[in-house]
Amino acid sequence: MTTKQPKEGYIIDFISGQEIKATPEEVDATQIFSKRLIEEYEYSKEQIQTRPQHFVRKTPSDEAKKEWPVDISIFKGKSRTESDLVGIIECKKKTRKDGLEQLKLYMDMCSSIQWGVWFNGEEQINLQKIKKDGDILYFEIPNIPKNGQRIEDIGKYKRCDLKPAKDLKSHFKVINNYLYGNMKKDDTSTRNRAKQIINLLFCKIYDEQYTGKNEEVTFRAGVYEDKELVAKRIKELFIQVKNRFNDVFEDEDIITLDPDSIVFAVGQIQEFCITESERDVIGDAFEVFVSKALKDEDGQFFTPRNVIKMIVDIINPDEKTMIVDPACGTGGFLIESLRHVWGKVEENAKKLGWSDKRVEEEKQYVATTYFRGIDKDSFVAKVTKAYMAVVGDGRGGVFCENSLEDVKEWSNKCQDKIDLGKFDIVLTNPPFGSKIPIRDEKILKQFAFGHKWKFDKKSKQWEQQSELNNKGKKGGVEPQILFIERCLQLLKIGGKMGIVLPDGIYGNDKLGYIREYLKKHTKILAIIDVPSETFQPNTSTKTTILVAEKIKEGEKIDDHYIFMAICETCGHDRRGNSMPDDDVSLVSEKYFEFMKAPKKFVL
Known part of the structure; x- marks a missing residue:
C-alpha cells in the first residue's frame, strides 16, 4: 500500500508530518538524521522538534530575541521547554569548518544543551559541551547518547545491548568522507578505503559472533577512552580474526588507520548488531566505498x-x-x-x-x-x-x-x-x-549467444549463424x-x-x-518488474527479474500460468534514502498465493 504523496517539490517531514520543501538539506540530511534519532537513538517524536523550528537566543543573556532556528532540537521530555533542551542537530550544507563554528555558536546560546551534531548527509561531527571554571569547552565524541543514556556511558556496550541496524549507508558515507579527508594521500583510493572499512567490519562481525550475550563487546570506543588504547584493542581484535581465518586473510592484511580514524569509524557503528541487520551490511559498505x-x-x-x-x-x-x-x-x-x-x-x-x-x-x-x-x-x-x-x-x-x-x-x-x-x-x-562487451574468441565460441543471429522472415524463426559476434565497431556481446x-x-x-x-x-x-x-530451453516461472530506483543512486538502468526452470533439449512445455508482478516501490528513493513503501518485499508472498490458485490471478 502506497502512502499519500506530497505535491511536486515537497516532502512530508518525518517528525512533524508537515509538508515542507524538498531542499537538498532536508532530503539528504535533516530527514535522514530525524529517522536515526527515532530508530537508532530511541527518542520519541514528542521529544524532537523540527517544524515549526525551535529558535535559540541571539546572545546568551537576551531571552527576548530568539532568532536562530535549529534544524532538529532534542528535549529531555515532551514539554519541549528550553530548560529541557539537551541536544541540537545542524544540517546545513556547509564545509566542516563552517559547520563546526555554527554548531558551537548555537550550543553557546542555551545553557542546558549538553551535546550537538553537525551533519550534512556526507560528514558528521559529534560534540560534547562542558563548562569548566566559567569557560565553555567542546570535545569531539564517538557518538551521541541514546534516550536516557549518559554521555559517559557511550561505548559501554554488552553484546545484548546491540540493536539491529535498518540502514547503515548513511553511516558508511560519513565514514568514507572522514577517511578520505584523514588518510594519507597515498592510501585514499576507493580500494584502500574499502579494505580498511571491510577489515573493521569483520572485526565487528567476529566480535558479535564470539562475545557472550552478557559480556562487554571488544569493538567499542568510549567517550573518555584513550584513542591509542581503542586503536590497540581493535587491531588486536583483527589479529584474532586473521588467526581464526588464516586461510582467507594474509599477513599483509593490516589495519593502517590512525587512532582518530579508528575511533571515528567504530563510534559510527559500535551500537549496532550487524549480524542481525535487515540489510546486507557488507554489500552496503561496498556500494558506498567501491x-x-x-x-x-x-x-x-x-x-x-x-x-x-x-x-x-x-x-x-x-x-x-x-x-x-x-x-x-x-x-x-x-x-x-x-x-x-x-x-x-x-x-x-x-x-x-x-x-x-x-x-x-x-x-x-x-x-x-x-x-x-x-x-x-x-x-x-x-x-x-x-x-x-x-x-x-x-x-x-x-x-x-x-x-x-x-x-x-x-x-x-x-x-x-x-x-x-x-x-x-x-x-x-x-x-x-x-x-x-566480450570480444574474446575463446569465450564467445563456447556460447550460442557468442555468435551472430538472424531472423528468418519466412520461417519466422531466429537462426544461429556460424560467425562469431566480435567483428566491427559494434562487435562483441x-x-x-x-x-x-x-x-x-x-x-x-x-x-x-x-x-x-x-x-x-x-x-x-x-x-x-x-x-x-x-x-526452448526453460519453463518460465516468474517475471518481476522492479522500479528504476531499485539500483539507484548507482545506476538508473531498468531491470526485471527472471525465474525459470531448465528443461530437457526438445522437451515441450504444456501451457502454464506465469507469475508476473510490477513493483512500483522498492524501499528507497532515487538517492538511496530509505522509504517505508516497499512492493518488492511483498512479492514472494503473492507468488506462493499464485502457485496455490493461479486462476484467481488471471486478469
Whole structure:
C-alpha cells in the first residue's frame, strides 16, 4: 500500500508530518538524521522538534530575541521547554569548518544543551559541551547518547545491548568522507578505503559472533577512552580474526588507520548488531566505498537485500540443493540463501530434538557442501570468502575466476567444486552494459549467444549463424547475455535460475533470439518488474527479474500460468534514502498465493 504523496517539490517531514520543501538539506540530511534519532537513538517524536523550528537566543543573556532556528532540537521530555533542551542537530550544507563554528555558536546560546551534531548527509561531527571554571569547552565524541543514556556511558556496550541496524549507508558515507579527508594521500583510493572499512567490519562481525550475550563487546570506543588504547584493542581484535581465518586473510592484511580514524569509524557503528541487520551490511559498505569503481571497470552493481530475499524466497532452496552464483560480488545471494537454508535446518532440528552442537555442525556441513560462488575480481572474491567464513563458513566454495571462460581454464580447486550441469539453483545479478562487451574468441565460441543471429522472415524463426559476434565497431556481446547461457549450462535439468537482467532483454526486437532460446530451453516461472530506483543512486538502468526452470533439449512445455508482478516501490528513493513503501518485499508472498490458485490471478 502506497502512502499519500506530497505535491511536486515537497516532502512530508518525518517528525512533524508537515509538508515542507524538498531542499537538498532536508532530503539528504535533516530527514535522514530525524529517522536515526527515532530508530537508532530511541527518542520519541514528542521529544524532537523540527517544524515549526525551535529558535535559540541571539546572545546568551537576551531571552527576548530568539532568532536562530535549529534544524532538529532534542528535549529531555515532551514539554519541549528550553530548560529541557539537551541536544541540537545542524544540517546545513556547509564545509566542516563552517559547520563546526555554527554548531558551537548555537550550543553557546542555551545553557542546558549538553551535546550537538553537525551533519550534512556526507560528514558528521559529534560534540560534547562542558563548562569548566566559567569557560565553555567542546570535545569531539564517538557518538551521541541514546534516550536516557549518559554521555559517559557511550561505548559501554554488552553484546545484548546491540540493536539491529535498518540502514547503515548513511553511516558508511560519513565514514568514507572522514577517511578520505584523514588518510594519507597515498592510501585514499576507493580500494584502500574499502579494505580498511571491510577489515573493521569483520572485526565487528567476529566480535558479535564470539562475545557472550552478557559480556562487554571488544569493538567499542568510549567517550573518555584513550584513542591509542581503542586503536590497540581493535587491531588486536583483527589479529584474532586473521588467526581464526588464516586461510582467507594474509599477513599483509593490516589495519593502517590512525587512532582518530579508528575511533571515528567504530563510534559510527559500535551500537549496532550487524549480524542481525535487515540489510546486507557488507554489500552496503561496498556500494558506498567501491561501487563507482566497479561500475566503471566491470559494470557491477550490488543487489539490494530486499530483491535478493525476494528471489531466494521464491526459489526456496532447501538443505540439499546445490547453489551457485557465477557473479557473486560480495556474496549477497549466497549469504541470504545460507540464512534461508539454515532456517530450514533449525526447523528440522526442532522436530528431531537435536542439540545446539548438532545444529551448528549441520549448518557448517550445509554451507561447506552446497554453496559455491565465483567472481573475477580478486578483492571482491576474497571479501566474499571472508564474509562466508565469519558468518558460518562455506568459504571453501568461493573462487576468483572468470565465469565466462572455458571451465578448463579455471583452477583445479575450482574445477573440483564447480562444473557444468551440477547445480539445482543458480542465483545471480551479472555485470551488464554495452560499454564492456566480450570480444574474446575463446569465450564467445563456447556460447550460442557468442555468435551472430538472424531472423528468418519466412520461417519466422531466429537462426544461429556460424560467425562469431566480435567483428566491427559494434562487435562483441554484452556480458549479461552470455551469463544467461552460462547459468543454464551450470544447471541440472529441472534446476532453477533466478537472474537480474536489464529490460532490453525482454523487449528489444534485436534480442528476440534470446527470448526464443529461453522459451526452448526453460519453463518460465516468474517475471518481476522492479522500479528504476531499485539500483539507484548507482545506476538508473531498468531491470526485471527472471525465474525459470531448465528443461530437457526438445522437451515441450504444456501451457502454464506465469507469475508476473510490477513493483512500483522498492524501499528507497532515487538517492538511496530509505522509504517505508516497499512492493518488492511483498512479492514472494503473492507468488506462493499464485502457485496455490493461479486462476484467481488471471486478469
